[in-house]
Amino acid sequence: MQAAPPEPVTLTLDINRERRTVTVDARTTLLDLLRETLGLTGTKKGCDHGQCGACTVLADGRRINACLSLAAMHDGGSVVTIEGLAIDARNLHPLQAAFVAHDAFQCGYCTPGQICSAAGMLDELAAGAPSLVTDPGCAMAVATDAEIRERMSGNLCRCSAYPNIVAAIREVADTPVADDSHTALDDADAGPRAEPAGPAMPAAAAPGHPTGGAA
Ligand code: FES
Ligand code: FES
Numbered sequence: 001m002q003a004a005p006p007e008p009v010t011l012t013l014d015i016n017r018e019r020r021t022v023t024v025d026a027r028t029t030l031l032d033l034l035r036e037t038l039g040l041t042g043t044k045k046g047c048d049h050g051q052c053g054a055c056t057v058l059a060d061g062r063r064i065n066a067c068l069s070l071a072a073m074h075d076g077g078s079v080v081t082i083e084g085l086a087i088d089a090r091n092l093h094p095l096q097a098a099f100v101a102h103d104a105f106q107c108g109y110c111t112p113g114q115i116c117s118a119a120g121m122l123d124e125l126a127a128g129a130p131s132l133v134t135d136p137g138c139a140m141a142v143a144t145d146a147e148i149r150e151r152m153s154g155n156l157c158r159c160s161a162y163p164n165i166v167a168a169i170r171e172v173a174d175t176p177v178a179d180d181s182h183t184a185l186d187d188a189d190a191g192p193r194a195e196p197a198g199p200a201m202p203a204a205a206a207p208g209h210p211t212g213g214a215a
Helices: 030-037 094-101 111-126 145-151 162-174 184-189
Strands: 009-015 018-024 056-059 062-065 078-080
Touching: 018 030, 030 056, 056 111, 062 111, 094 111, 094 162, 111 145, 111 162, 145 162
Parallel strands: 009 078
Antiparallel strands: 009 018, 056 062, 056 078
16 A cells, blocks of 8 residues: 655745745755745755755755755754845855855856855854864864865865865955945844854865856
């Protein structure tokens, strides 16, 4: 006898600071919820197996592979995708601007995941989380190229734009945060508004459009 399909589940999440309520199959991944149900196709599906990082988003401020996470696990939580990093089209997130300035992409398929992962990674770095290559004698890891490569090693780029990606991330890491700087991610970290509210880059990489958007 064939097992009956699971009952649909109704979930409420803050997606890019907007409260959304959806009813989906309980087996739906967060990636499919974003792309197929909500039409947020900036987050890409590469391997669908947790191996490429193309689907990286920020869930409750931490980077995750959306293909490996059930949407139901995020009921009541917040998710920021590449579409939600910037305040608007004229105020890019610093990482988006740096990727453009450093030409840190070719086909752009991995780029949304790279940028979301870098945003989460810089927060981890600022919080003092060590990596495999952090000198145990150092109180705080600094954003050297080796640190960036190690911490971004879960985000693969088939166009091999790695040198430019590292340069873009390092520029943001090295830039002091201005008092009046403000990004959509800051809002997400601060929690919901009144109403609504990884993986790695090869250590040795060869030289290297979109900082979001649909596909
Ligand atoms: S699509 Fe999720 S890690 Fe590749
Ligand atoms: S820019 Fe093409 S896969 Fe990274």
